[in-house]
Amino acid sequence: MAMANNKTLCFKCNEDKITYPCKGCSNEFCFTDLAEHKQILNDELHTITNEYNEFKQTINKQKQSPQNHPLIKQINQWETNSIEIIQQNAKDCREAVIKLLQKSINDIEKKFNDLSEQIKQIHKENEFNEINLSYLTNQLIEITEELNNPSKISIKEDSQSCINEISIILSKKPEFNKWKQNAITVAIGNGRGQ
Ligand SMILES: [Zn+2]
Ligand SMILES: [Zn+2]
Numbered sequence: 001m002a003m004a005n006n007k008t009l010c011f012k013c014n015e016d017k018i019t020y021p022c023k024g025c026s027n028e029f030c031f032t033d034l035a036e037h038k039q040i041l042n043d044e045l046h047t048i049t050n051e052y053n054e055f056k057q058t059i060n061k062q063k064q065s066p067q068n069h070p071l072i073k074q075i076n077q078w079e080t081n082s083i084e085i086i087q088q089n090a091k092d093c094r095e096a097v098i099k100l101l102q103k104s105i106n107d108i109e110k111k112f113n114d115l116s117e118q119i120k121q122i123h124k125e126n127e128f129n130e131i132n133l134s135y136l137t138n139q140l141i142e143i144t145e146e147l148n149n150p151s152k153i154s155i156k157e158d159s160q161s162c163i164n165e166i167s168i169i170l171s172k173k174p175e176f177n178k179w180k181q182n183a184i185t186v187a188i189g190n191g192r193g194q
Contacts, residue, residue, distance in 0.1 A: 006018060007019075010030040013033055018031070024041070075166070089162055093155075104146070
C-alpha cells in the first residue's frame with residue numbers, strides 16, 4: 001500500500017518535501033524553509049519601514065526649511081552668477097570711463113593753462129577790451145561744461161540683458177493621479193486590494 005505522493009520540490013533546499021505555497025513569489029517551500037522565507041520577508045519589511053521613516057524625516061526637513069530645496073539653491077546660484085556678471089560689467093565700464101576721463105581732464109587742463117597764460121599776459125600788458133573779457137568768460141563756461149559733462153563720453157544701456165532671465169515653469173502633467181493609479185494596481189497584484 002503505497003503512500004500517496006504529496007511531496008513537491010522545495011524551491012529553497014531543492015528536495016522533495018511537503019511544501020507550502022507562497023502566493024507572493026508563487027514558489028513552494030518546505031516547512032523549515034517557509035519559516036526562513038518569511039523571516040527574509042520580515043527583514044525586507046523592516047528595511048522598507050526604515051526607509052519610509054527616513055523619508056518622513058526628509059519631508060519634515062523640507063517643511064521646516066523650504067529655502068534649502070535644490071530649486072531654491074538653483075535660484076540662489078543664478079542670483080550669484082548674475083550679480084557676478086553685472087559686477088564684472090560695471091568694473092570694466094568704470095575702468096574704461098576712468099581712462100577716458102583722465103584723457104579728457106588732461107585736455108581740458110591744457111586748454112585751461114593756455115587761457116590762464118592769456119590772462120597773465122593781459123594783466124602784464126594791461127591791454128584788453130570787452131572782446132577779450134567776453135572771450136575769456138565764454139572759454140571758462142565751455143571748459144567747465146566739458147569737465148562736468150564730457151561730450152565724447154556717454155553711457156548707453158542696452159535693452160538686451162547681459163544676464164539670463166529666469167522664470168518658474170509649472171508642468172501640467174497630472175503626476176499625483178498617475179501615482180494613485182500605480183498604487184491601486186500594486187495593491188490588486190498583491191491580493192490585498194481594498
Ligand atoms: Zn526546503
Ligand atoms: Zn515568497
